[in-house]
Amino acid sequence: MPSGRVYDLAVGPAPAVRSMSARSAMMADLAGLLDHRALVAPEDAPPYEQGYRYGAGCAASVVRPASIAELRAIVTYCCRNDIGFLVQGANSGLVGASTPDDSGDQLLINLTRMTGIEELDVLDRAATVLAGTRLSAVNAAAASHQLCFPIDLGADPTIGGMVATNTGGARMLRYGDVRRNLLGLEVVLADADATIVTDLAGLRKDNSGFDWKQIFVGTGGAFGIVTRARIELHHLPQRTTAALVVPRGQEAVPRIIALLETALGDGLTACEGMSRNAMRAAFDHHPSLRDPFGGRIPDYVLLVELGTSMPEAILPDLDAALAEAIGSALVGASPDIEDVLVGRPADFWAIRHSISDGIARSGQVIAFDIAVQRSKLPAFRSAALAMLASDFPQIQVCDFGHCGDGGDHFNLVWPTCDLPPEAERRPVIEALRGAIYDLVVFGFGGTYSAEHGVGPHNQEYYDRYKPEPARALSGRLQSMFDEKGLMGNVRL
């Protein structure tokens, strides 16, 4: 997002501002505790201090422990000396949760040196990995056994970051989110002993007490630091096919999804929605993309994917199977499908994956990551489009996303040609955000953060929308795990 980056400031508790001499003392202490390779020189710190989409700050220091022992030494040191700290994986999150604030007081702990696949058990379809291991590394190792960790994302995060964010992605409809694929966990707590809690036995069935690992999933690292995970692997689809389906009006979309689910079972591996403006932005800025619509882009299109590891002897013709499934929505008294385009899945996904960049090049992006019940998505889109056309006519809606799960990256673009100076833009964008979020949350029982998490970027919306007493409950847990408020940059 080249223009209009939003710099989020810290919302966490502010440790007493440290003097330069206190910082030097801390760095000397850390140098005594850690291998020299764990210390990042100040001149090498900036890449760690800049978030991928939001957030840019300044850390007191950046450390990169290579082992859990080193990590625990750092946590112990921080907790005993009341030093605020923030844990970072690949720093690829989209809500600033892994980026330090600009106080210069937070110790930034990057885990990307703490890597390794400790076990890959093919018969159990599971792997035990260190938190700093990248998703791509896990998938490369799994692929040699025809397995995968099927959380399909645009980024290449660390497994620890994925657990903390509970990432979902484009194939959640089929495989679920990280929580659903987490068989075991190890965390380090923010106490003076850096207590380690472990259950990596990886049992699929274990009701022998409170499943404590759940409280560290999707809490953005606010309750503890993920150090290892046991993750479930799935059989890599051996064959895929895809189609672009043009619904006859937005209201037909949930019915089409239900029909596809019935006919394809879990062969339905993705069902992504793309609006006309989103696709047009992709085509405009990526001339190498093939436009399968010959310039006449429909209002809204579903990218439907069928994938399977069933051999041909069992499921002989995937294209025919998809055609058959789609056919059931083509016939009848009020057919829900207007048109179907078949083609290479890679071509269709290329359109989907070019949207983010395409709209970023079209102007100022105001990004949303909302979700409602999938049956309510048409009504929400219709209400939101009407509200925007009336109150914010200068804004283009370029939404796309995981409509099979009710998710929608309801991204808006303020076209470059119409952009006023930033001072004028800011209040409009703030009003716009509020209006969309109010509509999602109060009007449709939806969420302001479907998959990206809270983070400093969403703290104000958390404070506004998270109802009591769920918020009080979360706050009590955070106080329990982080008594002094030293860890992270979010207050739940």
Add this chain to the structure above:
Amino acid sequence: MPSGRVYDLAVGPAPAVRSMSARSAMMADLAGLLDHRALVAPEDAPPYEQGYRYGAGCAASVVRPASIAELRAIVTYCCRNDIGFLVQGANSGLVGASTPDDSGDQLLINLTRMTGIEELDVLDRAATVLAGTRLSAVNAAAASHQLCFPIDLGADPTIGGMVATNTGGARMLRYGDVRRNLLGLEVVLADADATIVTDLAGLRKDNSGFDWKQIFVGTGGAFGIVTRARIELHHLPQRTTAALVVPRGQEAVPRIIALLETALGDGLTACEGMSRNAMRAAFDHHPSLRDPFGGRIPDYVLLVELGTSMPEAILPDLDAALAEAIGSALVGASPDIEDVLVGRPADFWAIRHSISDGIARSGQVIAFDIAVQRSKLPAFRSAALAMLASDFPQIQVCDFGHCGDGGDHFNLVWPTCDLPPEAERRPVIEALRGAIYDLVVFGFGGTYSAEHGVGPHNQEYYDRYKPEPARALSGRLQSMFDEKGLMGNVRL
């Protein structure tokens, strides 16, 4: 289990023993708070005071609220007057968690009048139900839309009880446990205001904060009382087929499962293991069962089921598909499958479902509900069989269970013909339990309770096997939610 019922006594905190007059005063108070239909007369109480497998006690009183408002009035009354209470659904659990102790001091709150399906959303594949609604009622309503709540159990519990227990069952391999199918929850907390925490929006994607509902799943009601749930429904398989597969030795089982998963994808809806002794007990005591082995029962058999909602146009011949999948394990240098029997799925499931009763009629059952990583199940079984043959030769192993998930109801039978008096049996059974659990937990990293939960029956094993600091963490949460230790009968 007609012989040798184990009467578990309370392990929870003991409220001060109440005098008869205090009990009368309490009953008068409750009569003032509740509709008279919510009050169970003392002579009608016994069915509520007797557990299905373990536990038998005596409640101070039994109340059956019909609404959440009535339930909250009771909880408020208990919390303000320091009265211990226990919540019960269908009382069909297998660890005594829903059965009062014998102190006569606990108020027993049965929720089976709090029923109703408030919403059944076909396009969203989800239903919102009150906690006292039975699984069978949900499935009856869902079936008319070709949907189901696919947690397949031998009992007919309430949805609230299922959430508290995080039930799994025979088709977990395909559909997951309750946690995996829980989209929203409402709970009442054990505080003086009977605080209600609600999120029934039912979003499939929502990372807007701590997913607090997770802490009430599988904790046996120790942290709060489930009042409503939003559950995910699945498409009802329209066609199923099944086979009995005889592995060439126990070690072949995990390889066979992996092969079936690859070839059938999520069409593989069950993979249950049955030992020779388990099947023999079923045949011996259920003469109407068809014995497909002609009397020569193999050592161990897998019941493999393929189910799908795909229409015939997509997946034409289910029997052929299953045969093809099994065929891949029949060939090769060291074929893993010795024999395959095809037949009617209902006949095969009849064998599986007659095992529990068959072994109960064979003698004293010592029931286990263990799980290990599924790749370790053969090694565990082998070690356990050797230990029992050497140290407990009088005991027969009649195990069966969900080997696709690593679960095994490793049930043992002390044959009726060899049974010594109970006083002699007890210490042997205790030693035997300890030996098996030590082997599972310490030898194979497994669990002493795969799907049944903790409950008073497993409290001593929880205390023995749950490692610190996970136990301390659980205890802190329980203290947070139940400050005075009034709720339930388990100490986590």
